[in-house]
Amino acid sequence: MGQTRLYLVRHGEQDPTAGHAPDGGLSPLGREQADRLGRRLRAVPFSAVHCSPLARAAQTADIVGGHLPRVPRHHCEFAADRTPVPSPRHRDLYPDRWLPWLDSVPDEERDEDAVTLRTAVEHFGVTGEEDRCELLITHNFVIGWFVRHALDAPAWRWIGLNQANCAITIVQWEPDRPATLVSFNDTGHLQPGGPAAIRR
Template identity: 80%
Template sequence: MARTQLYLVRHGEQDPASGHASDGGLSQLGREQADRLGRRLRTVPFSTIHHSPLARVAQTADIIAGHLPQVPRHDCDLVADRTPVPSAGQRGRYPGRWLDWLDGVPDEERDEDATALQAAVEHFGVTGDNDRHELLITHNFVIGWFVRHMLEAPVWRWIGLNQDNCAITIVQ
């Protein structure tokens, strides 16, 4: 049976001078993290590099892609920065201690009931006739959602899963 391996990578460290601005690029450390990661991944037979369109992620992908010159890459809205938030009818599935924080998630990051993230899992989590390795360069909460899904954990458990910058999480 063919296998699909998803390499989930969080972007490199963002330049602290940009705060959390969506157009903020990488710090010097973030560029070094991405370069080290690219060297580490250079022997993996990736099919494609999919990355969030935000600047810090695109810059991370640029650096990593320099070590994977034959691998096509593209901006991918499926791995854009999203925060799963429960709809009014689903709030009971989340511990009460998280609800105030979730209510404060900015509108542009909200993914009500993780509809978009679930679509990403369904899109990337398919198998075909051949083994496939996909590199997804994305954000902490997106990776947390994929891992929560793979572990069949409660819907809110993505909250406690935190990846360092340029860390690799591999799911199959």
């Protein structure tokens, strides 16, 4: 039986003039981050690239895809920007100090009891006969949820797991074993003299 390895990447830096607008694209730094990411990943045998439909993630995927010309990529609703929030009956699972902030999450970003994110984990975290390696270009809280899952941490523990723009987190699944966190928030390719710079 094969293993599944999922690379999770937060999009590049968004153009600061766009605020938090869903159609806000990448800043010049964000485009440079995405290019460095693509060079770092170009030797990884990905079978697919899944990306959030929001502009900052889609643009990141386009730049990374330039370094992965044979790998199919598409917009994926499982990669969309979501914030797990507790339903009224599960509010006691979250520390009281976080509840006012969670109550303020816009309706379009709310994922009550992480129903969609749990489905995303089930969708990607399957193994088959062959090894599989896929790339998910997404958002901070989505990656935090996958990390929380891999660590079997409490439902609220995705809070505070902050991903750098275009950093790499890897979660792996093997048959009959729980998920494993292989790496978290790897930014080596974004640093001067890092792996991406060496391979210029």
